[in-house]
Structures are given as C-alpha cells and as structure tokens.
Amino acid sequence: MKQFAVIGLGRFGSSVARTLAKMGYEVLALDNSEERVNDIIEDVTHGIQIDALDEHALKAVGIRNFDVVVVAIGQDVQASILATVILKEMGVKYVVAKAQNKLHGKVLQRIGADKVVFPERDMGVKLAHALVSKNVMEQISLSADYSLVEMLAPAQFVNKTLAQSEARNRYGVSILAIRRGDQMIISPGANQVIQSGDVLVVIGKTEKLQLFETVEI
Amino acid sequence: MKQFAVIGLGRFGSSVARTLAKMGYEVLALDNSEERVNDIIEDVTHGIQIDALDEHALKAVGIRNFDVVVVAIGQDVQASILATVILKEMGVKYVVAKAQNKLHGKVLQRIGADKVVFPERDMGVKLAHALVSKNVMEQISLSADYSLVEMLAPAQFVNKTLAQSEARNRYGVSILAIRRGDQMIISPGANQVIQSGDVLVVIGKTEKLQLFETVEI
Numbered sequence: 427m428k429q430f431a432v433i434g435l436g437r438f439g440s441s442v443a444r445t446l447a448k449m450g451y452e453v454l455a456l457d458n459s460e461e462r463v464n465d466i467i468e469d470v471t472h473g474i475q476i477d478a479l480d481e482h483a484l485k486a487v488g489i490r491n492f493d494v495v496v497v498a499i500g501q502d503v504q505a506s507i508l509a510t511v512i513l514k515e516m517g518v519k520y521v522v523a524k525a526q527n528k529l530h531g532k533v534l535q536r537i538g539a540d541k542v543v544f545p546e547r548d549m550g551v552k553l554a555h556a557l558v559s560k561n562v563m564e565q566i567s568l569s570a571d572y573s574l575v576e577m578l579a580p581a582q583f584v585n586k587t588l589a590q591s592e593a594r595n596r597y598g599v600s601i602l603a604i605r606r607g608d609q610m611i612i613s614p615g616a617n618q619v620i621q622s623g624d625v626l627v628v629i630g631k632t633e634k635l636q637l638f639e640t641v642e643i
Numbered sequence: 644m645k646q647f648a649v650i651g652l653g654r655f656g657s658s659v660a661r662t663l664a665k666m667g668y669e670v671l672a673l674d675n676s677e678e679r680v681n682d683i684i685e686d687v688t689h690g691i692q693i694d695a696l697d698e699h700a701l702k703a704v705g706i707r708n709f710d711v712v713v714v715a716i717g718q719d720v721q722a723s724i725l726a727t728v729i730l731k732e733m734g735v736k737y738v739v740a741k742a743q744n745k746l747h748g749k750v751l752q753r754i755g756a757d758k759v760v761f762p763e764r765d766m767g768v769k770l771a772h773a774l775v776s777k778n779v780m781e782q783i784s785l786s787a788d789y790s791l792v793e794m795l796a797p798a799q800f801v802n803k804t805l806a807q808s809e810a811r812n813r814y815g816v817s818i819l820a821i822r823r824g825d826q827m828i829i830s831p832g833a834n835q836v837i838q839s840g841d842v843l844v845v846i847g848k849t850e851k852l853q854l855f856e857t858v859e860i
C-alpha cells in the first residue's frame with residue numbers, strides 16, 4: 427500500500443490528506459502551524475508540526491520513505507520552491523507541487539517536481555463552464571477539441587427518446603450514460619426516454635457541447 | 644448573452660473571469676486591490692477597483708444588472724459573507740460564493756447564496772484519486788455509488804480488445820470512449836483494440852472503478 431505525505435494543510439492540502447486517509451492509505455500530514463496540524467490530526471495517520479525547509483526535521487520523519495509527497499504550500503512561493511528542491515535532493519521519488527500561477531508552475535517543473543497542479547485555476551475553469559449553463563454540474567476537457575460534461579437533462583428533451591432529442595444528429599454530441607435517482611443507465615439505447623431530473627453524461631466537440639449545454643426551452 | 648461579474652481576483656476568481664471572457668461573455672472583474680485589477684484588465688470586458696462592502700460603489704457599476712455575480716473572496720470570511728448579503732439585498736438574481744470550509748459554506752447558504760463552491764476541497768479530492776493511481780487524470784463523482792474517470796490505458800490492457808480486457812466482466816466497469824491522439828472513439832465496440840497511450844473514459848461503481856484504476860501490470 428502506498429504511503430503519502432502532505433506538506434501544507436491549507437484547504438487544498440488538508441482535502442488531499444483527508445481523502446487519501448479515507449480511502450485507507452497511510453497519510454503523514456505536516457505544517458509549520460500547530461493549529462493546522464491539530465485540526466487534522468484525528469483524520470490522518472500522523473500529524474506533525476514541521477518547517478518544510480528544515481531538512482533535519484524532514485529526515486527525522488523519514489520523508490524519503492514516502493511514495494508520494496504533496497507540497498501544498500500556497501502564498502509563500504519561495505517556501506514552496508525550496509521545499510520541492512529539498513525533497514527531490516533528499517531522493518523523494520514523486521513530488522507533487524501546487525502552483526500559484528504559470529511562472530511558479532514553470533519553476534517547480536524545472537527544479538524537478540514530478541507533477542504540478544493548479545487547483546484554483548482548474549476549478550475556476552470548471553465553474554465558468556458550469557455557470558454558462560446552469561444545467562452543467564461537472565466538466566472535463568478530454569483533448570484540445572473534445573469535452574465531457576455531467577448535466578441536468580434540458581427541459582426541452584424531457585419525455586423524448588434519445589433519438590427524438592436529436593443530440594447526435596442536430597448537436598453532434600453523444601449521451602453516454604443517464605443517472606436516474608440511484609440508478610445508472612450506461613450506454614442508453616436510442617429508444618430510452620429522457621425523464622425530468624435525469625442527469626446526463628455527454629461527450630462531444632467542445633464547441634458543439636457548448637451549444638447543447640445552453641439549449642433553451 | 645449572459646453578463647457576469649466576479650468580485651475577488653485571486654487565483655480562483657481570476658480563472659473564472661478569464662474563462663468566461665474567453666468563451667465570449669461580458670465580464671466585469673472587481674477587486675479592492677488595484678494590482679489585481681490591473682493584472683486582469685486586458686483579458687476581461689471591464690476591470691474596476693472596488694470594495695465589495697461599499698454598496699454605493701456596487702450600485703455605481705450597475706451590479707444589479709448582471710445575471711450572475713461570483714464572490715471569490717477567500718481569506719477574509721467576514722468580507723465574503725457581507726458581500727454576499729449586500730448583493731442579495733440589492734436584488735442580484737444569482738450569487739455564487741466561494742467558501743473556505745463547511746461552516747463558512749453553511750453561513751453563505753443561509754444568507755441566500757444561490758450556489759456555494761469549495762474549489763480547494765474539491766480539487767483536493769480529485770488529486771487524491773489521481774494519486775492513488777498514476778493512470779487517472781480526471782474523476783467525477785456521479786452519485787453516491789457511481790464515478791467516471793479519465794485514465795491512461797493500463798499497460799496490461801494494451802494490444803487487447805475491449806472484450807479481452809474483461810473490463811466489464813471482471814471489473815464491472817464500462818469503457819465509454821477512447822482518446823487516441825487527436826481522435827476520439829465514442830462508444831467503442833467489443834473488438835476495439837486498446838493501444839499504448841490511449842486515454843480511456845470509464846464509468847462504474849466507485850469501488851469497482853478503484854480496483855480497475857489500480858490494476859497492476
């Protein structure tokens with residue numbers, strides 16, 4: 427079983443740590459704020475107050491033995507960069523680092539971060555897509571051209587079959603699954619009738635999907 | 644065409660504003676930091692330095708005429724709550740507010756926010772899932788039981804047909820689409836051969852999907 431350490435227990439880091447612990451993984455949670463450590467200590471395997479720039483302290487907690495270390499320090503860009511360098515120098519195999527912006531991300535990549543993440547930027551993109559159509563609940567960019575969305579069935583399609591909805595012919599998108607309450611209908615057939623409250627999983631070219639998302643009644 | 648205003652141009656708010664503007668919508672970007680406003684002004688329709696707690700200033704920019712106002716103030720929980728109240732009192736139809744934590748979220752909901760978002764928490768959950776299997780790129784929770792993931796085809800399945808992969812029979816999951824370079828194969832047939840580098844869109848019960856995600860070579 428993989429072992430994880432998370433350094434920096436802000437909103438993002440603590441969510442990563444708690445989710446991994448909930449999935450049954452061993453998680454060491456580190457922060458230089460005692461309060462932040464105390465907040466999370468009951469939800470993770472270990473929590474220790476530590477300065478991520480203190481190499482001796484990192485050695486003492488055996489940071490090298492963790493399969494993945496997540497650096498979720500935000501505001502203090504310098505600390506995030508230095509911590510990442512120290513961890514890679516110490517031989518940590520896989521370091522994930524959270525970036526504040528593009529430039530910070532480039533620096534992190536150059537100094538050896540194995541994965542760089544931009545949580546606020548990415549969620550901002552997702553919210554923007556969701557707002558343009560109030561039906562859209564989640565969105566994934568699959569490639570430069572294609573996206574996938576989870577969306578409420580537009581009122582216009584309710585009580586129509588998939589064939590009648592003309593999702594494919596008119597909008598050029600495909601309905602891959604329908605969630606109806608607790609039930610999940612995977613690869614629905616052309617005769618499947620869309621019901622009010624259905625949640626659709628739809629794939630298509632991003633521009634076409636945008637038209638489908640914003641379809642009016 | 645809907646009109647959007649975003650108050651608070653941190654990493655999250657500025658990403659929301661930029662994405663909406665890129666999609667062709669009219670976006671008013673507001674922050675009490677002049678620097679933050681200047682950073683974004685070329686990417687949005689209008690940018691104005693404003694204190695979100697200054698009702699007169701909000702009136703002066705015609706905030707009531709916007710279809711959606713996003714309150715993306717973070718650290719300053721009090722300002723986020725007061726701004727949300729003021730906007731709802733002024734009659735803004737749809738206010739989205741960013742919450743720091745559960746309690747903040749509950750307060751925002753009670754005072755009338757139409758949608759409350761937790762970007763750091765949600766991206767933390769997503770990263771945790773992605774880390775448990777390095778193949779997973781994106782993840783959506785569709786219901787209490789079902790999830791959908793975008794993942795690299797596990798090495799074990801390369802050069803096998805979907806039927807041979809036994810995704811359905813052995814793992815109980817369904818492969819809804821395959822991205823192969825620029826090409827997107829939607830609803831692939833049982834005889835489709837999985838190639839190295841393929842990205843799969845897979846749906847299934849969350850626990851079963853977790854087994855599929857972490858399949859070893």
Ligand SMILES: Nc1ncnc2c1ncn2[C@@H]1O[C@H](COP(=O)(O)OP(=O)(O)OP(=O)(O)O)[C@@H](O)[C@H]1O
Nearest residue numbers: 434435436437438457458459477478499500501505
């Ligand atoms: N040198 C350091 N060593 C250990 N922890 C640190 C260090 N510097 C900052 N931290 C911790 O990192 C955490 C995250 O930092 P900060 O709140 O600045 O980031 P953020 O990006 O705004 O967080 P989020 O958006 O996820 O809430 C804080 O709890 C802070 O105490």
Ligand SMILES: Nc1ncnc2c1ncn2[C@@H]1O[C@H](COP(=O)(O)OP(=O)(O)OP(=O)(O)O)[C@@H](O)[C@H]1O
Nearest residue numbers: 651652653654655674675676694695716717718722
């Ligand atoms: N009263 C206010 N009026 C207008 N803007 C404000 C007000 N208070 C804070 N802001 C702005 O909100 C923005 C976001 O605030 P802050 O950086 O504290 O949040 P955050 O959650 O850490 O942001 P992110 O994680 O998205 O970067 C800042 O640019 C700040 O200047």
Ligand SMILES: [Ca+2]
Nearest residue numbers: 440462465744
């Ligand atoms: Ca807290």
Ligand SMILES: [Ca+2]
Nearest residue numbers: 500501717718
């Ligand atoms: Ca912050």
Ligand SMILES: [Ca+2]
Nearest residue numbers: 527657679682
């Ligand atoms: Ca900036």
Ligand SMILES: [Ca+2]
Nearest residue numbers: 500546717763
């Ligand atoms: Ca943040």
